[in-house]
Amino acid sequence: RKEVEQDPGPFNVPEGATVAFNCTYSNSASQSFFWYRQDCRKEPKLLMSVYSSGNEDGRFTAQLNRASQYISLLIRDSKLSDSATYLCVVNRPGRRALTFGSGTRLQVQP
């Protein structure tokens, strides 16, 4: 089983739609969770951290379910500029490193 699993997509949605991505992780001892965004032919950049109680940043909402080892990202009112690959990222307990999921590709269409 992969340490971090994501649906690769692509998710094709119209502008203004709400879209949700899910991610599962295998190590129950993981404590830090993130969503990164990667534009085509660019490097990944931090989108947001994911906190236990859930957190929101504008149109983006992240949720964590520790019991199910599941992380989600909800994007409301999608914009064309949201088109990118979204990477689910989890820390490696006991090591100063992160594990990146393979990413979910989002294409927002006019």
Place this chain on the structure above:
Amino acid sequence: DVKVTQSSRYLVKRTGEKVFLECVQDMDHENMFWYRQDPGLGLRLIYFSYDVKMKEKGDIPEGYSVSREKKERFSLILESASTNQTSMYLCASTPGLGTDTQYFGPGTRLTVL
């Protein structure tokens, strides 16, 4: 702004050549990382370093070595390049415990012929 730079955006080498990929960060970060990214496989950790002259193997260290002689510079070395090392190589750095935000360089697209 944190800046992570990589020595080349594109590199073409021949099988058997020794290849050096350089990464420099300007924010005095403790930790530096080398990843490779391949379609369908995502980012895979090759090596990382949490201090000068310290290194730790990642998930796929075979065929690679690293060097960190100065805090700001982390080099990835392919001792004898092979075609299966054709990939996008990304360097990243982060302060503190390594679970902080990772700042990535722009990547080096390496092709081994």
